[in-house]
Structure formats: C-alpha cells, structure tokens
Amino acid sequence: MYPIVEKKVLSENVKLLKITAPLVAKKALPGQFIILRIDEKGERIPLTIADSNRKGGTVTIIFLEVGKTTKQLGTLNVGDSLENFAGPLGMPSEVKKYGTVVCVGGGVGIAPLYPIVKALKESGNHVISILGAKTKDLLLLEKEIEAFSDEFYIATDDGSKGHKGFVSDVLQKVIDTQNVNMVMAIGPIIMMKVVSNLTKKYDIKTLVSLNPIMVDGTGMCGGCRVSIDGKTKFACVDGPEFDGHKVDYDNLMLRNRRFIHAEGEACKLAGAQ
Amino acid sequence: MSVRKTKHEMPEQPPRERIKNFKEVPYGYSKEIAIEEAKRCLQCKNKPCMKGCPVEIDIPGFISCIAQGDFDKASEVIKAKNNLPAISGRVCPYESQCEGECTLKKIGEPVGIGRLERFIADYEQQKGKNPPKKPKSTGRKVAVVGSGPAGLTCAGDLARMGHAVTVFEALHDPGGVLMYGIPEFRLPKAIVKSEVEYIKSLGVAINYDVVVGKTIDVEELMEEYDAVFIGTGAGLPNWLNIPGENLDGVYSANEFLTRVNMMKAYKFPEYDTPVKIGKVVATFGAGNVAMDCARTSLRLGAEKSYILYRRTEAEMPARAEEIEHAKQEGVIFKLLTNPIRFIGDEKGILKEVEYLKMQLGEPDDSGRRRPVPIPGSEEKIPIDTALVAIGQSPNPLIPQTMKELKIGKHGNIIADDDGRTSVHGIFAGGDIATGAATVILAMGAGKRAARAIDTYLKNK
Ligand SMILES: Cc1cc2nc3c(=O)[nH]c(=O)nc-3n(C[C@H](O)[C@H](O)[C@H](O)COP(=O)(O)OP(=O)(O)OC[C@H]3O[C@@H](n4cnc5c(N)ncnc54)[C@H](O)[C@@H]3O)c2cc1C
Ligand SMILES: Cc1cc2nc3c(=O)[nH]c(=O)nc-3n(C[C@H](O)[C@H](O)[C@H](O)COP(=O)(O)OP(=O)(O)OC[C@H]3O[C@@H](n4cnc5c(N)ncnc54)[C@H](O)[C@@H]3O)c2cc1C
Numbered sequence: 001m002y003p004i005v006e007k008k009v010l011s012e013n014v015k016l017l018k019i020t021a022p023l024v025a026k027k028a029l030p031g032q033f034i035i036l037r038i039d040e041k042g043e044r045i046p047l048t049i050a051d052s053n054r055k056g057g058t059v060t061i062i063f064l065e066v067g068k069t070t071k072q073l074g075t076l077n078v079g080d081s082l083e084n085f086a087g088p089l090g091m092p093s094e095v096k097k098y099g100t101v102v103c104v105g106g107g108v109g110i111a112p113l114y115p116i117v118k119a120l121k122e123s124g125n126h127v128i129s130i131l132g133a134k135t136k137d138l139l140l141l142e143k144e145i146e147a148f149s150d151e152f153y154i155a156t157d158d159g160s161k162g163h164k165g166f167v168s169d170v171l172q173k174v175i176d177t178q179n180v181n182m183v184m185a186i187g188p189i190i191m192m193k194v195v196s197n198l199t200k201k202y203d204i205k206t207l208v209s210l211n212p213i214m215v216d217g218t219g220m221c222g223g224c225r226v227s228i229d230g231k232t233k234f235a236c237v238d239g240p241e242f243d244g245h246k247v248d249y250d251n252l253m254l255r256n257r258r259f260i261h262a263e264g265e266a267c268k269l270a271g272a273q
Numbered sequence: 274m275s276v277r278k279t280k281h282e283m284p285e286q287p288p289r290e291r292i293k294n295f296k297e298v299p300y301g302y303s304k305e306i307a308i309e310e311a312k313r314c315l316q317c318k319n320k321p322c323m324k325g326c327p328v329e330i331d332i333p334g335f336i337s338c339i340a341q342g343d344f345d346k347a348s349e350v351i352k353a354k355n356n357l358p359a360i361s362g363r364v365c366p367y368e369s370q371c372e373g374e375c376t377l378k379k380i381g382e383p384v385g386i387g388r389l390e391r392f393i394a395d396y397e398q399q400k401g402k403n404p405p406k407k408p409k410s411t412g413r414k415v416a417v418v419g420s421g422p423a424g425l426t427c428a429g430d431l432a433r434m435g436h437a438v439t440v441f442e443a444l445h446d447p448g449g450v451l452m453y454g455i456p457e458f459r460l461p462k463a464i465v466k467s468e469v470e471y472i473k474s475l476g477v478a479i480n481y482d483v484v485v486g487k488t489i490d491v492e493e494l495m496e497e498y499d500a501v502f503i504g505t506g507a508g509l510p511n512w513l514n515i516p517g518e519n520l521d522g523v524y525s526a527n528e529f530l531t532r533v534n535m536m537k538a539y540k541f542p543e544y545d546t547p548v549k550i551g552k553v554v555a556t557f558g559a560g561n562v563a564m565d566c567a568r569t570s571l572r573l574g575a576e577k578s579y580i581l582y583r584r585t586e587a588e589m590p591a592r593a594e595e596i597e598h599a600k601q602e603g604v605i606f607k608l609l610t611n612p613i614r615f616i617g618d619e620k621g622i623l624k625e626v627e628y629l630k631m632q633l634g635e636p637d638d639s640g641r642r643r644p645v646p647i648p649g650s651e652e653k654i655p656i657d658t659a660l661v662a663i664g665q666s667p668n669p670l671i672p673q674t675m676k677e678l679k680i681g682k683h684g685n686i687i688a689d690d691d692g693r694t695s696v697h698g699i700f701a702g703g704d705i706a707t708g709a710a711t712v713i714l715a716m717g718a719g720k721r722a723a724r725a726i727d728t729y730l731k732n733k
C-alpha cells in the first residue's frame with residue numbers, strides 16, 4: 001500500500017497528490033511516469049512523475065479529472081492509500097546542455113514539464129517557458145516553473161492572462177527573435193502537433209511526451225504503440241518522449257479515442273484539451 | 274485382459290452453454306474414472322513417458338498410486354517434483370510431451386497422464402493442501418525476477434532447498450501469463466492463486482509493483498542477494514506489419530487478453546477496465562494464444578469469430594484440445610489465408626480485412642511446406658475487431674538496462690541448459706531465454722536453474 005501524505009487542489013479539476021513510494025522516489029528522473037491502481041477493482045492508469053523527493057521517499061503526481069479513475073483519485077485524502085504504484089517507467093528525458101531551450105506546456109501537460117524545466121535549468125541551459133491553458137484558472141505551477149525559467153510567458157485562449165491565443169503564437173515570436181536550440185513540448189496532442197509543425201520549418205530539434213492508452217507499462221501488451229517515422233514503437237518502454245517531427249499525431253488521436261464510447265467521458269476530455 | 278485403446282473422456286460443459294460463460298470447460302475426472310484410466314498404464318520398466326516430462330515427474334509412480342486408490346500418495350509423488358500440478362495438469366501440451374512418448378500409443382491413445390495429474394491436483398485442492406515441511410535454512414538469499422511459471426517453479430524449488438527467496442513482480446498479481454494471458458475458462462484464476470499460495474507457504478516472499486531494471490536494477494539485487502534468477506517472459510507482441518494495423522479496432526492478443534483476464538474487463542463496469550469487441554472478430558495466428566482470443570471473443574458476445582491462418586490445420590501450433598474446443602464452440606477457421614491490409618472508415622475505425630488465398634509450396638527450413646500466395650485471389654470480409662496473435666518477443670526491459678548480459682539476436686537472454694547466463698551468479702529461464710514457448714518448458718527451466726543455483730551457492 002502506498003499512503004497519500006499530501007493533497008492540493010490546484011484548480012477545479014486538477015489535483016496534486018504526494019505519495020509515499022520510496023523505491024520509486026529513489027530512481028525517478030524527469031520525463032518518467034508511474035502506473036497506479038487505486039484498489040482491487042481499479043484500472044491501471046499512467047501518470048507522469050511531477051516531482052520526487054529521494055530523502056522523504058515521496059513522489060508527486062498532478063492529474064486532471066477526466067474519467068472514472070482520475071475522478072475517484074481526486075476524492076482521496078491524506079491518510080488514504082493506493083493499492084498499487086509501480087515505477088518509475090519509461091525512458092528519462094534527454095537532459096543536457098543544449099544552449100537555449102523552449103519548454104512549452106499545455107493544460108495538465110504543464111505538470112510533467114515542471115521537473116524537466118528544473119533539470120534543464122540546472123544543466124546550464126537558457127530556459128524559456130511558455131505555458132498555455134484555456135483560461136487563467138486552469139494554469140498550473142506558474143510560480144514553480146517561473147522560478148527555474150530565464151524567460152516566462154503565458155498564453156490563454158480567452159486572453160484572461162498573458163497572450164490571447166495559442167502557445168504556438170508565442171513560440172513563433174521567440175523563434176523570430178532568438179536562436180533556439182531545442183524545444184520540449186508537453187500537452188494535448190493537437191498542441192504538440194502544431195508546435196512540431198512549426199519547429200520543423202526551422203529545423204529545431206523538438207521532443208514531445210506522448211500519452212497513449214496503457215495497460216501494463218512494461219512492454220508486454222502493445223496497447224501503447226505509436227507510429228514514429230512509420231515504425232511501431234511502444235511508448236512505455238521506448239518513450240514516452242519522442243522526436244516531435246516523426247510522430248504520427250493523427251493516429252495517436254484516433255487510438256486514444258478507442259474506449260470513448262465505453263467511458264462516456266468524451267466531452268469532458270475534449271473540454272480539457 | 275486387453276487394454277482399453279482410448280483415453281477415458283473428461284466430462285465437460287456443452288459448447289452451447291459454455292460460450293455464454295467464463296467457467297472452466299472440462300470438469301475433470303471423477304474418482305472412479307481416474308482409477309479406471311490409471312489402470313490402463315502398463316507400468317513400463319524403462320518409463321518412456323518420463324523422458325517427455327520437463328519437470329521429471331515419476332509418472333508410472335503416481336499413476337500406480339491412483340490405480341490403488343491412494344490419492345494422497347499420488348499427490349506426494351507429483352509434488353516431489355512439481356510445485357504447480359493444478360496448472361500443468363490443465364495447460365501442459367502433454368500430447369507432445371509425456372503422452373507423446375507413452376508405449377500405449379503403439380496400440381491406440383496414450384494414458385491420459387495430464388488428466389490424471391489434474392485429477393490429483395484438484396483432489397488435493399479440495400482436501401486442503403498439507404503444509405510442507407520447512408527445511409533447515411542455508412542462510413543464502415536468492416532474488417527471482419518475474420512470477421510466471423519459470424519464476425514460481427525456481428522460487429519453490431530453491432525454498433525447498435532451504436534458501437531464502439524473494440520474488441519481484443512488475444504487475445499487481447502473480448502468475449505471469451497464467452494470470453493475464455490464459456483465460457479463466459481454461460485456467461481458473463482461483464487455481465493459479467491457490468498454487469501461488471502454496472509456493473508462499475514454502476517460505477517464498479513476493480513483492481509486487483517492482484519493475485526490475487526500472488524500480489531496482491539487477492546490479493542492486495546482486496548486492497543484496499547471493500544469486501538472481503530472471504524469468505521475465507515474453508513481452509512485446511509481434512505485428513503483421515501490414516497497412517491499417519494502427520486502426521481503431523486492432524489489438525494485440527496480449528492487450529486484449531490482459532484487459533479481459535487480469536483486469537476483468539468482462540465484468541466491466543463492475544471492474545473499471547473496458548474492452549470493446551463488436552459483432553465480428555478476426556484473430557490472426559493459430560497457436561494457443563489465437564485459440565484463446567477467438568474463444569474469448571465468443572464469450573464476450575461476438576456473433577462471428579474467425580481464425581485466419583496462412584497454413585493448414587496440420588501446421589497449427591495450438592494444443593490439439595484447444596483446436597477441438599474452438600471448433601465445437603463455433604469458431605470459423607479460414608485456413609490458407611494471409612491478411613494484406615486492414616481497411617477503416619473515414620474516422621479511422623476498422624471495417625474490413627483484405628487477404629490473399631494461399632497454397633502450400635516447397636518445404637522451408639523448418640520442414641513445413643511454405644505457404645505461397647495465389648495471385649489475384651484477394652478477398653475481403655467485414656470485421657469489427659482484429660486480434661493479432663502471431664507471437665511475442667522476449668520482454669525488453671532487463672536486456673535494455675543491463676548491458677553485460679549477453680543477448681541473442683531475437684532479444685532473448687542467452688543462457689545454457691541450466692540457466693547460467695554470461696554473468697556469474699545471474700541465471701535465466703523460460704520465455705525470456707527461449708522465446709515464447711510453453712508453461713511446462715518454463716517450469717522445467719526454472720527447476721534446472723534452481724538446481725544450478727544451489728550448486729553455485731554451495732561452491733561460492
Ligand atoms: C505516459 C503518460 C503520462 C501521463 N501523465 C499524466 C499526468 O501527469 N496527468 C494527467 O492528468 N494525465 C496524464 N496522463 C493521462 C492519464 O493517464 C489519463 O487521463 C487517465 O488514464 C484517464 O483515466 P480515467 O479512468 O480517469 O479516465 P477514463 O474514464 O479511462 O477515460 C476518460 C477519457 O480519457 C481518455 N483517456 C484514457 N486514457 C488516456 C490516456 N492515456 N491519454 C489520453 N487520454 C486518455 C479516454 O479515451 C476517455 O475519453 C498520462 C498518460 C500517459 C500515457
Ligand atoms: C494467451 C496465452 C495462452 C497460452 N497457452 C498456453 C498453453 O495452453 N499451454 C502452454 O504450455 N503454454 C501456453 N502459453 C505459453 C506460456 O504461457 C508461456 O510459455 C509461459 O507462461 C512462460 O513462462 P515464463 O515464466 O517464462 O514467463 P511469463 O509467464 O511471461 O511470466 C513473466 C513474469 O515476469 C514479469 N516481469 C516481466 N518483466 C519484469 C521486470 N522487469 N521486473 C519484474 N517482473 C517482470 C511479468 O509481469 C510476468 O509476471 C500461452 C501463452 C499465452 C500468452
């Protein structure tokens with residue numbers, strides 16, 4: 001059992017849980033994720049490691065409530081425990097000194113971006129962060145990310161904070177005014193697609209973190225397969241980060257809708273993206 | 274007295290009934306039938322049947338106990354060699370193992386060795402298992418990675434030798450394929466759990482949620498334990514590599530079966546994991562995995578369940594019993610067909626599969642006649658779900674993270690017959706070493722590795 005030691009409500013349906021899982025905390029690196037199961041009848045769902053504390057043996061997850069499992073997770077409180085919590089899974093981010101890097105985060109994608117921003121800054125990069133959301137209340141971790149960024153921008157669809165429009169508009173401006181060596185983008189599939197199309201024109205290396213539907217997370221089931229440069233890869237063992245210019249985003253969008261009828265939560269997800 | 278030429282039938286659920294439920298298909302022998310079947314055994318002096326048993330069960334020994342009605346003794350004889358008889362008695366491909374060597378085959382059918390083994394295991398389950406005697410501790414510690422049949426067998430045998438064994442399992446349940454692959458109607462999960470309880474009663478500890486290579490490295494295990502056994506099985510599903518394979522509606526057999534078996538998707542929404550099946554399902558492949566997919570589909574409500582296979586029935590790798598059961602249940606076999614593309618609608622949802630008809634040509638390296646396409650023979654059938662069951666490659670996690678281990682060209686860990694790998698103190702066996710094979714071969718490998726580990730520890 002994995003006890004919850006801290007809970008924060010970040011916005012109406014985005015919550016943060018800090019969970020005691022010493023073995024996971026000891027190994028966790030930016031870009032990796034865990035798979036949890038709330039109880040014996042629960043589904044296994046993947047969530048990115050937003051932060052971890054080796055000494056305290058804790059792992060932080062931040063999640064958007066989109067369906068049965070994430071909503072149930074949101075009702076848990078300090079003192080409750082999770083039945084299963086396995087990780088860290090996937091390959092860690094390629095953190096090194098690139099020069100100038102732009103980190104683009106959209107929606108809950110901002111959560112997994114946070115440890116990467118931190119690590120890129122600590123590796124001596126000039127870090128430019130661009131966070132985007134529908135409206136300002138849905139922005140996450142602004143202060144935390146700003147603290148590790150040399151430049152910091154916000155874009156909201158409704159203009160309630162920062163630039164009115166998409167993160168890609170801001171990215172375009174950045175690219176127009178300075179030399180960018182690498183772009184890291186995490187967020188809704190459509191956002192990663194738009195960002196990748198943009199950076200491709202300028203031939204800027206771009207990494208994206210994909211979130212296909214997963215079951216085991218150990219390379220056994222093949223459910224998380226994604227098409228990269230026309231080849232089948234498994235996001236749980238080969239990813240979740242891939243070269244943004246090689247991803248077949250349309251196929252990913254399609255495959256992620258597979259259980260939409262069963263879950264009956266389509267609108268909510270669409271709303272979140 | 275002349276010997277009866279055929280095996281005694283095992284009573285089973287009628288096909289019409291059983292395709293509506295997930296309950297086990299055969300009921301097993303009654304005491305009376307078991308004794309009669311046991312009496313068919315000739316008690317051959319040279320015990321040819323034993324040569325076919327990878328876990329070295331004294332087959333005539335336990336059969337003669339059954340013939341005398343001493344089921345407890347029969348159980349002891351089996352348990353001396355095999356910790357998981359309720360499992361092997363159900364899923365072992367005995368026709369090509371022990372029964373394949375049986376002298377009676379010269380005049381008819383072999384003794385129903387697998388059925389008798391199952392009978393004894395079930396007898397013991399019902400009666401309650403005797404707690405085994407705890408051996409004297411050797412003070413040695415062994416880590417076993419993976420709780421499939423290879424890992425469980427190795428762990429059980431090592432514990433009986435007095436070593437302290439800890440199993441590390443990536444998933445939340447034990448058993449590997451026994452739990453997430455083989456369906457409930459063939460191997461009830463309660464039986465797997467009860468066999469695992471027995472292994473635990475031998476003193477084996479099982480830790481879940483530990484993905485070795487990620488949560489903890491093999492090197493770290495080597496620091497804490499005196500030896501490590503790797504039994505991580507086959508993972509990565511193979512694909513047909515034809516257009517349309519990523520359409521909505523195409524699953525790997527592993528994902529489909531894992532959702533249904535381990536996550537109990539057939540009880541959705543009581544359990545949270547969904548599975549979607551539609552009216553017409555096509556399964557590609559003809560091994561045990563394919564039969565399981567096709568039969569599971571019927572139980573989930575498919576109106577038509579096809580098996581598409583490139584060769585003919587003679588070449589099908591599945592156990593004879595599985596093919597027979599699939600036919601009885603109404604699975605439609607489209608033999609000598611090779612899929613060439615999946616076709617979806619504008620939304621990307623699978624609608625059809627197109628295939629070519631094949632004919633058998635010259636024999637290939639394996640001696641089987643190679644299927645060759647008949648030009649211009651394209652056909653299409655409408656389908657809602659495609660299940661790809663054409664094999665798996667070894668689980669990549671440990672090879673990926675431990676560079677010193679020698680790996681074969683298919684991604685398997687190279688190990689000798691006793692499980693020794695290229696690294697001193699690290700042993701491996703089962704599907705991770707051989708590629709996808711069978712439960713009993715994995716158990717045999719676990720058993721031989723346990724013996725080799727014991728010797729290694731004594732000399733260390
Ligand atoms: C590697 C990885 C990391 C992730 N990290 C995070 C994270 O840090 N925070 C976070 O909020 N979410 C993250 N996700 C997505 C998260 O796993 C899903 O939101 C979750 O599984 C939904 O479960 P549910 O039972 O609440 O919803 P369900 O009822 O199962 O589904 C609700 C809706 O979400 C869709 N959905 C289900 N699974 C996924 C998925 N994996 N990706 C996208 N849509 C999905 C369904 O099709 C459905 O429409 C991550 C996914 C992956 C693969
Ligand atoms: C659907 C299906 C039906 C089958 N039917 C039959 C049959 O009727 N008869 C028969 O003889 N054979 C059958 N087989 C084949 C048989 O099940 C396998 O050959 C056998 O299970 C292999 O055993 P194993 O112990 O090597 O591996 P597995 O059973 O695959 O077990 C490996 C275990 O290791 C765990 N693991 C993997 N990686 C890690 C890691 N990094 N850290 C920790 N744990 C890890 C896995 O989660 C799993 O629990 C079938 C297979 C399938 C898929």
Ligand code: SF4
Binds near residue numbers: 330370387713
């Ligand atoms: S384990 Fe398999 S090979 Fe051995 S006796 Fe039992 S059925 Fe035969």
Ligand code: SF4
Binds near residue numbers: 316320322375377
């Ligand atoms: S070969 Fe057949 S008949 Fe002979 S001992 Fe073995 S089971 Fe009995």
Ligand code: FES
Binds near residue numbers: 213215220223224236
């Ligand atoms: S989640 Fe099953 S292979 Fe990746």
